[in-house]
Amino acid sequence: GESVGLHLPTLSVQEGDNSIINCAYSNSASDYFIWYKQESGKGPQFIIDIRSNMDKRQGQRVTVLLNKTVKHLSLQIAATQPGDSAVYFCAENSGNTPLVFGKGTRLSVIA
Amino acid sequence: DGGITQSPKYLFRKEGQNVTLSCEQNLNHDAMYWYRQDPGQGLRLIYYSQIVNDFQKGDIAEGYSVSREKKESFPLTVTSAQKNPTAFYLCASSIARSTDTQYFGPGTRLTVL
Numbered sequence: 001g002e003s004v005g006l007h008l009p010t011l012s013v014q015e016g017d018n019s020i021i022n023c024a025y026s027n028s029a030s031d032y033f034i035w036y037k038q039e040s041g042k043g044p045q046f047i048i049d050i051r052s053n054m055d056k057r058q059g060q061r062v063t064v065l066l067n068k069t070v071k072h073l074s075l076q077i078a079a080t081q082p083g084d085s086a087v088y089f090c091a092e093n094s095g096n097t098p099l100v101f102g103k104g105t106r107l108s109v110i111a
Numbered sequence: 112d113g114g115i116t117q118s119p120k121y122l123f124r125k126e127g128q129n130v131t132l133s134c135e136q137n138l139n140h141d142a143m144y145w146y147r148q149d150p151g152q153g154l155r156l157i158y159y160s161q162i163v164n165d166f167q168k169g170d171i172a173e174g175y176s177v178s179r180e181k182k183e184s185f186p187l188t189v190t191s192a193q194k195n196p197t198a199f200y201l202c203a204s205s206i207a208r209s210t211d212t213q214y215f216g217p218g219t220r221l222t223v224l
Contacts, residue, residue: 034212043115043201043215044154089153093210098144098169103153 012108019077021105023090026071032093035064035075038104039086047075047088077107085109114138115216117202122221124189124196132187132219134202143185144203144213147171154201160185161208189221197223 013019025033031052036044050057050064050073057064063076073090087106091099115136124130134143142161146154146169156169160179174193179185185204189196200219205211 032210036215041218041220043117043203043218046212046214049212091213096208096210098156098159098210099213101154 009103010106010108012110013080015080015082015109015111017080019075019080019084019107021075021077021088021107023073023075023102024071025073025090025092027092027094027100028068028071030092030094033064033066033073034091034093034099035062035073036089036091036101037084037086038089044089080107080109082109082111115202115204115214117200117216117219119219120217122219124221124223126223127191129188129190130196130221132189132200132202132221134185134187134216136183136185136204136216138204138206138214139182140204140214141182141207142205142211143179144205145169145175145177145185145187146201146203148199148201148218157187196221 034049035047037047038044048059048062048064050066055066061078065074087104089104090102118133144159145157147157148154155171157171157175158166158169158177160166163179163182166177166179174190176188202216203213205213
């Protein structure tokens with residue numbers, strides 16, 4: 001079946017380094033992708049989104065890359081800070097069904 | 112939390128009791144959703160509603176019920192038929208279609224004693 005998943009369940013980075021969180025999807029019809037950040041005990045927070053007619057989109061310290069050829073999505077966080085420690089989810093839109101969420105990657109920032 | 116409120120933040124119930132979780136939004140969004148999240152896990156869709164007085168089952172609807180009598184409110188009842196109800200429950204809303212970006216509330220942590 002169709003699925004959204006992540007390559008790494010946990011990621012540890014040094015403060016100040018760049019972080020890259022990856023996500024694979026299997027539905028070639030998906031045309032909209034979102035990254036969420038969830039801090040412990042809180043609801044997910046929207047970070048950035050991208051549509052399938054783009055391959056890169058930048059926000060403040062974050063960049064999302066979309067490779068439709070290999071069905072791969074990544075979130076890059078520049079100059080990672082302790083406040084970036086959280087679980088990051090990707091989500092995809094495929095057709096008329098609600099967003100499908102991946103299982104999440106935990107990012108730990110080492111001071 | 113973007114105008115979406117959930118109450119209470121923590122909820123305890125005895126086994127065999129029904130309990131209702133509140134979700135309210137003042138964003139004028141048409142669509143609303145309920146998810147369940149277990150420790151270290153992703154989000155699983157329970158129910159969603161794209162318009163008042165209409166809702167659809169998600170992936171894990173058994174043991175849950177919802178109503179959508181008002182645009183701004185989408186309460187979730189966890190019934191005694193739900194065999195493992197202890198979890199973190201998240202409500203979300205989106206502007207129109209179920210395919211739009213969803214914005215989440217702060218969550219309710221339900222513990223069955």
